[in-house]
Amino acid sequence: MSETLARYIPEHAVKPVFELIVANQVHLKIVNERQTRHGDYRKGLNGKHEITVNSNLNKYKFLITLIHEISHLVAFEKFGRHIKPHGNEWKYSFQRLMIPYIRPEIFPNQLLPLLARHFKNPTASSDTDATLALALKQFDQQNDKNYVFEIPYGSVFRIQNGKIFKKIAIRTKRFECLEMSSGKTYLFNPNAEVELLKSS
Numbered sequence: 001m002s003e004t005l006a007r008y009i010p011e012h013a014v015k016p017v018f019e020l021i022v023a024n025q026v027h028l029k030i031v032n033e034r035q036t037r038h039g040d041y042r043k044g045l046n047g048k049h050e051i052t053v054n055s056n057l058n059k060y061k062f063l064i065t066l067i068h069e070i071s072h073l074v075a076f077e078k079f080g081r082h083i084k085p086h087g088n089e090w091k092y093s094f095q096r097l098m099i100p101y102i103r104p105e106i107f108p109n110q111l112l113p114l115l116a117r118h119f120k121n122p123t124a125s126s127d128t129d130a131t132l133a134l135a136l137k138q139f140d141q142q143n144d145k146n147y148v149f150e151i152p153y154g155s156v157f158r159i160q161n162g163k164i165f166k167k168i169a170i171r172t173k174r175f176e177c178l179e180m181s182s183g184k185t186y187l188f189n190p191n192a193e194v195e196l197l198k199s200s
Contacts, residue, residue, distance in 0.1 A: 001013055001018060001021070002015070003181045004030070005017060005018055006116075008030065008053075008057075008059060008062045009059050009062055009066070009107075010056070010059050010060070010063060010106045010107070013063050013106050014199075016100065016101075016165060017063070017066065017067075020067075020070060020097070021070075024046070024049060024074065024077075025045075025049055026037055026040055026049050026050075026051050026069060026070065026073065027048050027049060027051070028051050028052075028053070028066075028147040029050065029053075029166050030052070030053055030054075030055045031053070031054060031055060031056050031071055032054070032055060032056075033050045033055070033056040034054060035160055036059060037054075038061065038065040038068075038125075038127075039051065039054065039065040039066065039068065039069045039166065040052055040069065040178040041069040041070075041072040042116040043076070046189065047059070047105045049073050050137070051066070051069045051070065051073070052069075053065050053066050053069065054104050055107075056112050056141075058136065058140050058141065059139070060088050060107060060108075060111065060136055060139055061136050061139075062100070063101065063106070064126055064136075065174065067094065067097050067098050067101065070092075070097060071090055071093040071094035071097050071098075072085065072090060072098065073090045073182045074093045075090040075092070075093040079091070079168055080115065083085045086123075086124040091121065091122050092154070092180045094119070095119050095122060096113075096124045098119055098122075099119065102115045102116060105195075106110070108139075111132075111135055111136070111168060114129075114131055114133070114135050117132075118132050123162040126190070128191060130147070130149055130190050130191055133147065133191050134147065134150065135200070145193040145194065146193070146194055146195070146196045147190065147192065147193060147194075148167065148168060148175050148188045148189070148190055148191070148192045148194055149190035149191065151166055151167060151196055152167070153168065153169070154166065154167065154168075154174070155167050155176075155197075155198055156196075156197045157195060157196050158194065158195045158197055159194055162199065163178070163179060163181070164175070164180045164181070165177040165178060165180060165186065165188075165194075166178045166180060167174045168185075171187060171188065174187040174188060174189055174190065175188045175190065186188065
């Protein structure tokens with residue numbers, strides 16, 4: 001297991017993460033990319049703790065996602081199953097478990113202040129922290145996707161289902177985009193990943 005982990009997370013995180021997995025009796029599955037989530041946690045009918053993490057994540061995102069999911073397990077075990085999935089109990093657990101990893105032996109220096117700020121009040125997904133998401137994206141293997149917030153107004157882009165849009169305005173925190181085929185306007189979160197199309 002630790003040899004497998006070493007392929008997916010930073011070297012100096014392998015031993016403590018392996019110990020965390022063993023201590024919490026986690027059955028970890030590394031799975032193909034899912035569009036809707038980076039990872040998930042569930043307690044199986046047999047009582048086993050099952051965590052899945054997408055195999056395509058860079059090593060820093062993988063580590064954050066794995067600790068995020070272990071934090072669900074720890075929060076549920078400590079505070080009971082009635083708690084909100086991303087409520088205060090989970091935030092407390094995530095902070096407590098993640099802080100030992102926020103150091104220069106594990107994360108690059110440019111990520112450390114962003115992680116320190118994020119973990120003062122962690123969100124349900126690190127992707128919703130636009131600054132951190134963009135910084136983490138620099139370490140992706142293939143970098144052919146853009147976030148909606150970083151492309152210029154008037155840009156045309158394609159989303160996962162093949163639909164094509166033009167970015168036209170910002171409304172509060174989301175971006176108004178025009179679907180080219182229907183003329184309908186849709187709102188996009190700033191961190192929606194899209195494929196930028198070249199101007200014809």
